[in-house]
Amino acid sequence: MARGGQRQAGGQRNGARKRRGRELDNEGLIPVLARAVREVEIAVQRGRVDSRARMTFQVIALLVREERGRTKTDTELTEAQRAEQMKRLDGIATILAKTAAREATLLALLAEETQLSEGAKALRSEMLKAAGLEPILEVPEAETDAEGGEVAVERRVVPPSVIARRLANPFLVPDFSGIVPGSGQAKRLAGWELLGPLFRSFEYVGGGAPACMPLPAAESLHLTGRLPAGLELMPHQAQMIGAAASGHRTFLLADEPGLGKTAQALLAAQAADAYPLLVVVPNVVKTNWAREAQRWTPQKPVTVIHGDGQSVDGFADIVVVNYEVLDRHVGWLGEFGFRGMVVDEAHFIKNKTSQRSQHVLQLSERIRARTPRPLLMALTGTPLINDIEDFRAIWQFLGWIDEIRPLGQLMDKLEATNLTPAEPAFYGAARNCVIEMGIVRRRKLDVAADLPARRIADLPVELDEGIGRSIREAERELARRLVNRYYTALETRTSGVVTEGIDHELVRRVAGWELADAADRKDGENVFTMVRRIGQAKAGLAADYAAQLARNVGKVVFFAKHIDVMDVAEETFERRGLRYASIRGDQTPKARQKAIDDFTTDPEVQVIVCSLMAAGVGLNLQVASNLVLAELPWTDAEQTQAIDRIHRIGQEEPVTAWRVIAAQTIDTRIAELIDSKAGLAARALDGSDEEIAVSADIQLEALVTLLTTALEEEAAAGPRRVTHLIHG
Incomplete structure (x- = not known):
């Protein structure tokens, strides 16, 4: 008896849930929009697209956009309820699209500059009230991402x-x-x-x-x-x-x-x-x-x-x-x-x-x-x-x-x-x-x-806002450590030498100590970790540009220093439908040769992703005339070796190497240092007494620049106590 009563009560509850689901189907904004869109559809089918039908079409489209945004952010909905609501909204949007395809003049009502007439505003309020909702004054606008998908938007602005x-x-x-x-x-x-x-x-x-x-x-x-x-x-x-x-x-x-x-x-x-x-x-x-x-x-x-x-x-x-x-x-x-x-x-x-x-x-x-x-x-x-x-x-x-x-x-x-x-x-x-x-x-x-037979073109890029801020803060942290180290050395110096302004010789020593300690440092930023983070942040942007080049002018060589940057590039090319080959340090000679052959002989293979260490020398990739350097090497010699994979005897086209440089970071200074050392190297090859730069030169000079700039900013800000700099 008890069990029967429980079954009966359970059945009543299930029935109530089913009835409630059917009631919900007829409540809210979506049923109002569904009835209205059918009216517009019938009007277009009959060739009776009057001002009322056009106004209704515009208001429905705007309310569908608004309801999609509200549904996506409604925390009270379960995932199943959210999916059901989105499905119903998509159905209304599909009818709108088919209707507009039959009557192309309706599309103009969706233009960004089109304003709602007073009649349209009144109709919008009527629909919202019919749905049991308070009229909303502002209507958000739709936005799509790079893949065409809908994303959250902000209202249009006027600076x-x-x-x-x-x-x-x-x-x-x-x-x-x-x-x-x-x-x-x-x-x-x-x-x-x-x-x-x-x-x-x-x-x-x-x-x-x-x-x-x-x-x-x-x-x-x-x-x-x-x-x-x-x-x-x-x-x-x-x-x-x-x-x-x-x-x-x-x-x-x-x-x-x-x-x-x-x-x-x-x-x-x-x-x-x-x-x-x-x-x-x-x-x-x-x-x-x-x-x-x-x-x-x-x-x-x-x-x-x-x-x-x-x-x-x-x-x-x-x-x-x-x-x-x-x-x-x-x-x-x-x-x-x-x-x-x-x-x-x-x-x-x-x-x-x-x-x-x-x-x-x-x-x-x-x-x-x-x-x-x-x-x-x-x-x-x-x-x-x-x-x-x-x-x-x-x-x-x-x-x-x-x-x-x-x-x-x-x-x-x-x-x-x-x-x-x-x-x-x-x-x-x-x-x-x-x-x-x-x-x-x-x-x-x-x-x-x-044209010059070979040229290097710099492509400055802006990093994602959050990542860019993080990297710039890391640079400031490193600069603060260098400044503290500089003043500590200045305070404890026993030579008695007094220097007006910045002691540039001491700056170079401090930069050298930091460089020597970098390999053993377990916490905090150093020049190597910063440059690696910048490379990771640039990876997607560099790969996007390489993909554009491949689509436009043919085969492209993509160079990177780190495996994770190569991974991001290959994932990008995969998404873009570009076939690519890859040369890495852990490949067998057979796999390496197959990658080279695929790139040089197969017209469908548009990009080859290369490690600077593994592919910087000994390869002939002159089937391409464009090269992307996703990460900067530490010397002009490494850069030149990479470019020479395509700029070599037999190349019939001018060669362009695109250097992707992160704006407002130490990346910019490293590029300038590489170029300055390249001039020294050229003069050395012409018989001057200058020595060709090694990687430590660029690393040291980057730290010298970072510390010098920080000290100049300290001086411009006014005198500060040395003890505060050391401990604060």
């Missing part, structure tokens, strides 16, 4: 200095000067589908066809006087800048890596007076762009947007932002009054459904609306003949096409051919029309006479 700029100059007048004549209307070609034939024209036309727009002759240009002292342009760079100076305003600059696209873009902006200038870049090259801007156009202030942009200079002429934070700033950037925009590694926007692609296209459209002839430049090393459809977004960014047809000058050029896609001659003529719009493509082989 304080940008507000100050607006207050200082509230009337940013659009510039309608120099509008290019031409209707841009289809006449003979009306009714023809043209974008497909335009893309196919790059595949149908055989080898030998030009891949570069006509450019001014380098001899006719006089640009030297416009350059900072000590800088010179190679002829192929001057030609491109000359085109901008003569009035051309849209460029797809597709030179191979190593041919100086950054300098060309900055100087083209100067020639076109395209300021303020917006530069959108991958995070890995953000610092390098700022440095190059200061180098090539020092009279034009540059500012870099980090995070929410609190440190942005709103009055700068050049604004550099990376793709990863563009979503936070796209609002104010669209109203800033830019007269030029550069998109680096422009193949990053090839996926038009991605957030970053949409943001870039929105900014381009808004800039063109304010300044009909702005300077627009897309930079990429990707060969034009590979996946030509990937250039759809780039051409749209440049204003050559829209979603369905050629625009403006390009349409006029196509009309002027007097051909249609039904005629075979159309494809060659159409290809030339596109190239004349501003495609600039030079290979290293094309300009080999202008």
Whole structure:
């Protein structure tokens, strides 16, 4: 009897749970959104997309985003409940996507600059109240990571200095000067589908066809006087800048890596007076762009947007932002009054459904609306003949096409051919029309006479914020220990010698003692552990850059000192779908030779990951002309040995070694020391009395620099008691 009662009670409880689950299915925001999205879907199917349906579509999309964010962070939900909620939200999102595919005009309602109308705000409040929720004033925006997945976001921001700029100059007048004549209307070609034939024209036309727009002759240009002292342009760079100076305003600059696209873009902006200038870049090259801007156009202030942009200079002429934070700033950037925009590694926007692609296209459209002839430049090393459809977004960014047809000058050029896609001659003529719009493509082989046979290009990178802070704190800890050691030696010195200011001889001795003790030190930081941590922090960034090179220009050699850095690189290449070979110290001779053969003979193996110790000598890898040094060696000799794996007799292309350097760390100083010792080594080989540097020289000099800088900062801060430095 008791058991029966228990079973009955248990059954009642199970039934209650089932009923409660069914009740929950009909409670909350999701059922409200589901009913509304069905109404919009039916309206689109019937061809009755009125203002009410469009407004409902926009509000549903915004509330789905908001509910996804709330569901992800709701600690009261079990994992099973969270998964169920996300599944239901995904179902609504799928219906929205299918609906927008049928009615493309709905997509414009999701643009970042689109504001909610009063009616939409009222509808949003109605839906929230129907779901039993309080209306929320702010709607968070969606963001995707590098893989396209949704991540937590912060609200769009406007940096304080940008507000100050607006207050200082509230009337940013659009510039309608120099509008290019031409209707841009289809006449003979009306009714023809043209974008497909335009893309196919790059595949149908055989080898030998030009891949570069006509450019001014380098001899006719006089640009030297416009350059900072000590800088010179190679002829192929001057030609491109000359085109901008003569009035051309849209460029797809597709030179191979190593041919100086950054300098060309900055100087083209100067020639076109395209300021303020917006530069959108991958995070890995953000610092390098700022440095190059200061180098090539020092009279034009540059500012870099980090995070929410609190440190942005709103009055700068050049604004550099990376793709990863563009979503936070796209609002104010669209109203800033830019007269030029550069998109680096422009193949990053090839996926038009991605957030970053949409943001870039929105900014381009808004800039063109304010300044009909702005300077627009897309930079990429990707060969034009590979996946030509990937250039759809780039051409749209440049204003050559829209979603369905050629625009403006390009349409006029196509009309002027007097051909249609039904005629075979159309494809060659159409290809030339596109190239004349501003495609600039030079290979290293094309300009080999202008290039050094071998060059080292530094690629400064910014470390992840947390890791970067940790490494800089470790440097400060080491500096404090060196300072304490210096003052202890100064206090206990018995020679009686008194030195005004810093005793540089004692500094070198202290650095030497620290270097000698480093191997035995069990706690605290030393120069070796710091450099290793920097290498680990750079590993992913260096591998990403190597992957870009491999995709763009072919085989790449990747060098690292430590096994864990090699591991990170190989994992990165695996994720990117790049085949690679590997040379490590623990390989058998047979395995080592197989790795070399795979890289040199198999066109599918795009990268070889090499240990500086195991592969620094004795290998011939000249099938590649690009090399990435993920970690800095301790001597120029080691660096040269690594580069000589590809820069050797038989190499037919100019060689570029890319050194990845962590900005704002001791890495920068080590690179400078290697270069200074390289000069000494060269003079030694020429017969001078200088000795070639060994690794201890670089290590010692790095510590000397660290200690000297710390002592100079102490002196600048004012006198301090020695005992405090020792014990405090």
